Amino acid sequence: MKQTLGAASGLVRLTFLVQNLYAEVGRGCDLTVAQAQMLCALTEESLGMAELSGVLGLERSSLTGLVDRAEHRGLVVREGDPRDRRVVKVTLTAAGADAVHRFHQQLTERLEQLLEDLPATERERFARSLGRLVADVPAVFTD
Amino acid sequence: MKQTLGAASGLVRLTFLVQNLYAEVGRGCDLTVAQAQMLCALTEESLGMAELSGVLGLERSSLTGLVDRAEHRGLVVREGDPRDRRVVKVTLTAAGADAVHRFHQQLTERLEQLLEDLPATERERFARSLGRLVADVPAVFTD
């Protein structure tokens, strides 16, 4: 008699699980959750503070400190944008790119490992459903 | 040509999405994420600090402050356990039970609403897969 867990509860628990994995892998790469998230958002391209705060869903004022600490640790640099002298572009340094690469790789591995609990076709279907649900979530993580 | 998102990326984005919902609903109930999580863990039964830290995945020292603040706000009370005078049981107050009930209800609603993006049978399957993936996650959220 296996009681079926409600879908909502399943979602919350999955989130809890992934969140913990995220934090754990982050610790292994010497990155906090917020830092890892930011670096991931920057892997594709440099972003201005406002753009970045939009992607991450943070207030601009919150971001300032986050970037400060990351910059201080040499993961990221601030650069002025000649097109618009108000904007400050945030760009990964080599070290930052390296760290986020390791992080991304390890996290992906752990997550795929987690998905191995599902048989192949089910996993396939699950991934497709996932894709639909997150269709309009900002690119906080990419393949 | 809709590019299929990798399963790992899907998981991370879903987590991001649910996490934000969680925070948003929490704010509406005047609860921080950590507080809501703790209250949810206590809805079933009172727990000792050690048990609670186990469920939430926190250090005991982190929990002390969390309970302090929640207690100070009247959401929770500490009670000694006569069986073992070392343990401190944490129990919801009426206000705490009320808050977590509202939170739970609203979050569940929002999540089910989110799942409406999937057709019925797919949603059904998705929920079943979820159940398997989170089989051994502590009861941080229940139906």
Add this chain to the structure above:
DNA sequence: CAAATTACTTCGTGCCACGAACAATCACAA
């Protein structure tokens, strides 16, 4: 009964997030 274990707390540190207030820059309209 002594020693090891367990349950919690305290303290110090650092990170995170918010909102209000502010300076610089830009866009646009009169």
Add this chain to the structure above:
DNA sequence: TTGTGATTGTTCGTGGCACGAAGTAATTTG
């Protein structure tokens, strides 16, 4: 051109969160 209003970032103050090391009290174990 010169306001005027919006946008971009930053600073500052506040509060919450999480950790580890160290300490106290109660329990268990040998």
